[in-house]
Amino acid sequence: MSAPKNMGVNQQPAVAATGSDREAILSTRQLTKKFGGLTAVDSVGFTVAAGEIRCLIGPNGAGKSTLLELITGQLSPTQGDIYFDGLDLTALEPHERMDAGISVKFQSPHIYESLTVEQNLRVPLQRTDRETETVLTDTLERISLAQQANVSASDLSHGEKQRLEIGMAVTLDPKLMLLDEPVAGMSIDETADIAELIRSLHDDGMTFLVVEHDMEFVRKISEQVTVLNQGSILRQGPIEDIESDDEVRRIYLGENA
Amino acid sequence: MKLGSDILPSRLKSIITKLNGPNTLGNSRVFWAAFGVGLLLLVVQPLIRGSYAAGQFSLFLAYGLLGLSLSIIWGYTGILSFGQVAFFGIAGYTYAIVSLNLGGALGPTVALPVAIAVATISAFILGYFMFYGGVRNVYVAILTLVVTLVLETFMAQTAGAKWAIGSVKLGGFNGIPGIRNFTLGVGESSFSLSGSEFYWFVLAVLLFAYLGSRILVNSKYGYSLVAIREDEERTAMLGYNVKKVKLAVFTFSGALAGLSGIFYANWGNYMDPSVFTITFATIPIVWVTLGGRESLLGAIVGTVIIEWLRKWFSINASEFAIVFVGLILMITILFIPRGILPGIRDMYVFFNAHGLREGIEHGRDTIQSRAQTLLGSVGIDISDSETPGSSEVMRE
Numbered sequence: 309m310s311a312p313k314n315m316g317v318n319q320q321p322a323v324a325a326t327g328s329d330r331e332a333i334l335s336t337r338q339l340t341k342k343f344g345g346l347t348a349v350d351s352v353g354f355t356v357a358a359g360e361i362r363c364l365i366g367p368n369g370a371g372k373s374t375l376l377e378l379i380t381g382q383l384s385p386t387q388g389d390i391y392f393d394g395l396d397l398t399a400l401e402p403h404e405r406m407d408a409g410i411s412v413k414f415q416s417p418h419i420y421e422s423l424t425v426e427q428n429l430r431v432p433l434q435r436t437d438r439e440t441e442t443v444l445t446d447t448l449e450r451i452s453l454a455q456q457a458n459v460s461a462s463d464l465s466h467g468e469k470q471r472l473e474i475g476m477a478v479t480l481d482p483k484l485m486l487l488d489e490p491v492a493g494m495s496i497d498e499t500a501d502i503a504e505l506i507r508s509l510h511d512d513g514m515t516f517l518v519v520e521h522d523m524e525f526v527r528k529i530s531e532q533v534t535v536l537n538q539g540s541i542l543r544q545g546p547i548e549d550i551e552s553d554d555e556v557r558r559i560y561l562g563e564n565a
Numbered sequence: 566m567k568l569g570s571d572i573l574p575s576r577l578k579s580i581i582t583k584l585n586g587p588n589t590l591g592n593s594r595v596f597w598a599a600f601g602v603g604l605l606l607l608v609v610q611p612l613i614r615g616s617y618a619a620g621q622f623s624l625f626l627a628y629g630l631l632g633l634s635l636s637i638i639w640g641y642t643g644i645l646s647f648g649q650v651a652f653f654g655i656a657g658y659t660y661a662i663v664s665l666n667l668g669g670a671l672g673p674t675v676a677l678p679v680a681i682a683v684a685t686i687s688a689f690i691l692g693y694f695m696f697y698g699g700v701r702n703v704y705v706a707i708l709t710l711v712v713t714l715v716l717e718t719f720m721a722q723t724a725g726a727k728w729a730i731g732s733v734k735l736g737g738f739n740g741i742p743g744i745r746n747f748t749l750g751v752g753e754s755s756f757s758l759s760g761s762e763f764y765w766f767v768l769a770v771l772l773f774a775y776l777g778s779r780i781l782v783n784s785k786y787g788y789s790l791v792a793i794r795e796d797e798e799r800t801a802m803l804g805y806n807v808k809k810v811k812l813a814v815f816t817f818s819g820a821l822a823g824l825s826g827i828f829y830a831n832w833g834n835y836m837d838p839s840v841f842t843i844t845f846a847t848i849p850i851v852w853v854t855l856g857g858r859e860s861l862l863g864a865i866v867g868t869v870i871i872e873w874l875r876k877w878f879s880i881n882a883s884e885f886a887i888v889f890v891g892l893i894l895m896i897t898i899l900f901i902p903r904g905i906l907p908g909i910r911d912m913y914v915f916f917n918a919h920g921l922r923e924g925i926e927h928g929r930d931t932i933q934s935r936a937q938t939l940l941g942s943v944g945i946d947i948s949d950s951e952t953p954g955s956s957e958v959m960r961e
Contacts, residue, residue: 380802406804418799420792427587431792432803434785480804 330357332391333484333515334379339388341374348374350539351388356484361506361516363526363547366536367560372519373415375536376488379517380412381405393483411477415488417469419476421462425453428461428472432479443479451475451505467498474505478514485509487518491525503528523551535560584776586783588641588791590860590910600862607768611761619764620832625872626767627828630774632852632868633861634821639850640858641782642814643794647846648691648709649822651716654840656684656823657830658720661741666731670757673748673831680827681820688819692812701797710846717841740837747831758831767828771865774821778861781817790814844887851890855897857904866906900935 334356341349349371356362364372377383379390381402390397397405406412420428429447433440448454451471456464461472470490477485490506491499499522506516506529520526526533526547533550535542543549543556550556585592591600607626611619631653638644657680664676691712695705724737733741747758747766758766781787789810792800801807830836839845848871856867871890878886901908916924 382798401806402801403804403806406802412802414799414802418796418802420795420799422795423587423791427788431788431800434788435804476799476803 330359332356333358333393334517335391336375336379337389337391339375339378339390340386341371341378341383342386347539349378349385352536352539352541354534354541354544356515356517357532358483358515359510359513360532361510361518361530363530363533364517364519364536365521365523365526365533365550365560366542369538370536371539372536373488374539376412376486376517376519379405379486380410406480406482409483410486411480411482411484412486413470413473413477413488413490415492417466417473419461419464419469419473421460423461424458425461425464425472426457429475429479432476436480438479438481447475447479450478450508452501467494467501470494470498470502471505474502478509482514484515484517487516487520489519489521491520491522499525580780583780583783586787588782588787589779590857590907591862595913604772608765611764616760620760621876623764623767624829624832625869626764626771627825627832628852628872629771629865629868630825630828631822631849632856632864633771633774633778634818634825635849635853636858636861636864637778637782637790637821638814638818640853640860640864641787641790641794642811643797644811644815645703645706645850646709646815646818647706647850648688648712649818649849650840650846651691651709651713652684652688652819652822653826653829654713654716654720654836654838655687655826656680657826657836657840658735658741659683660827660830661744661836662730662733664745665733665741665743670748673745677827681823684823684826685816685820688822689812689816692815692819696808696811696815710843713841713846714843717838720838720841736837738838740835740839742835744830744834744836746834763831770824770828774824775861775865778821782861786810851894853904855894855905857907860904860906860910863904863906867904870905899939900932 332355335354337353339349339352340347352371352375364375366372374383378385379392379397381397381400381404385398388398392405392408392410395408397408400408420431423431426444426448429444430440433443436443445454448457451474453464453468453472453475456468461469464472474485474487474490487506491502494502503525506518510516510529516529518526518529530547532545533547534544535550535556537559542559543553591597610622614622631649635646635649638646638649660673660676660680663679664672666672667675691709694700695708700708720735721738723735724739726734728735728737735741745757747763748756782790789800789805792803792805793807793810797807826840829840849868852868852871853864854867855871856865857863871893874893875886875890878889882889897905903911912924912928915927919927
């Protein structure tokens with residue numbers, strides 16, 4: 309399979325606009341998605357700096373998942389652009405975006421149930437030129453599934469499936485990892501495992517954009533938080549500032565913080 | 566490729582390792598031994614049963630290619646296609662038209678590659694519009710069926726002198742008769758294939774197609790097929806160009822189906838629109854379901870079994886042939902839902918792990934419990950005590 313490595317579409321250097329001095333890896337400009345009369349994402353311009361863990365929070369229906377799907381290419385925007393690593397993503401197919409260095413973990417586990425854990429990891433590894441066996445061993449170790457390498461993926465627990473799916477995305481060595489509610493429906497222990505996994509990948513330089521509801525979890529992993537409300541950005545900043553912001557508390561955290 | 570081995574040349578050795586892998590069920594020595602025995606029996610069949618019987622049997626082997634093509638596209642990639650018979654028929658018609666127009670020994674030799682090319686291109690065009698047009702899941706099944714039925718309607722009305730290509734009349738319902746036997750080579754050195762020779766030729770082509778397909782599904786490429794079957798969205802989001810892979814597989818399986826159609830035209834020396842009917846379009850689904858759709862060999866074995874039975878029934882109980890086939894299909898789905906070959910394989914693995922006695926007991930229990938649930942669901946209740954063949958008897 310030919311992997312388009314250099315898609316020199318509209319080279320546009322995007323500079324972080326959040327005041328961070330790190331280089332921006334992902335930025336959106338006036339990104340809008342309308343479903344009929346409903347504007348799910350309304351002229352969003354935001355930036356993720358290379359190497360950060362950015363959490364995206366907001367009440368149900370704020371447009372978090374839509375925004376994520378616009379970035380992956382599952383949805384195409386009504387208006388606006390998305391830049392990733394100096395590349396205009398807007399016109400690219402989902403698989404081309406993944407080639408460019410984005411990986412995604414869906415909200416509910418999407419794994420290959422009929423394959424073993426190891427085979428699940430081999431599927432993405434097949435199309436990279438990375439050292440398959442080494443990466444395989446490392447990844448299994450990393451997601452703590454080395455013991456279950458030859459177990460059928462359908463026999464894993466919910467938490468293990470989530471870890472496996474993150475593992476599959478990790479094997480591609482992405483520059484940016486998108487996680488949609490990675491700890492939904494997980495036990496406290498499983499949540500702690502995921503937080504640790506994210507932190508360790510972050511230490512190795514991976515950038516994260518995480519959609520999450522669980523504020524406890526957000527506190528554990530995040531430095532920068534973006535709050536979405538009714539399709540627009542309400543606030544952006546360090547987690548402490550966000551949590552003490554009156555408007556955010558009223559709209560979103562009011563009931564559970 | 567291990568250079569140290571001196572028994573086999575390294576290239577052959579590397580081909581052999583490529584035949585085995587996680588995406589085929591039979592990888593063991595036992596499997597290959599059984600395969601060898603089966604192949605040997607097929608090879609010597611004409612010598613034992615005679616040329617005429619072999620000629621009859623070669624149709625089943627030709628159909629085997631059609632079953633194989635459906636196994637790859639449906640069993641491995643998860644795309645249910647009723648269109649395999651369309652490419653089968655297109656290739657058959659093309660072969661007939663080209664070979665009869667050219668005539669002589671040259672005709673069939675040229676017609677073979679042309680017919681394969683036309684079937685392949687047809688599959689590519691249909692596949693391109695479907696997959697790049699966003700047609701998915703059950704709509705692929707419907708669309709391929711519609712294309713097939715449209716071809717039936719079209720070909721059926723091609724009666725009369727105005728429907729001719731070159732000197733060949735398409736003949737409407739009556740089809741094209743007088744298709745010449747397969748001929749290889751040109752001029753003096755050419756020889757025509759019939760009876761046993763045709764049988765061996767089809768067997769050899771089927772063997773190559775089977776081994777080639779094994780290499781395909783066990784390659785890197787094979788992983789992407791299985792991945793698309795299991796979860797298309799996930800696979801795209803791991804960077805696979807799903808549309809492209811689906812198109813490539815659809816085209817390849819169209820070519821295989823085309824090859825099958827060429828043999829069909831050769832076998833009967835005849836081509837008519839019945840190959841585009843709904844009955845013929847659904848029969849491959851029956852073959853592959855019976856044999857085991859996730860098993861390449863299963864698809865071939867299923868094809869041969871069903872076609873052999875259909876033949877037998879049509880001689881001995883003509884009007885009930887299709888009823889019996891339906892009955893066999895139902896029983897298979899109820900008792901070995903994955904199909905015959907995967908069923909045998911599961912049984913073998915279980916017997917190996919647990920020994921013969923426990924294996925028999927387990928098998929009996931499984932059949933008993935399935936039969937019970939089944940009969941229970943239609944309101945018939947049989948308790949354990951009334952069932953004959955209890956474990957005490959088996960233990961003696």
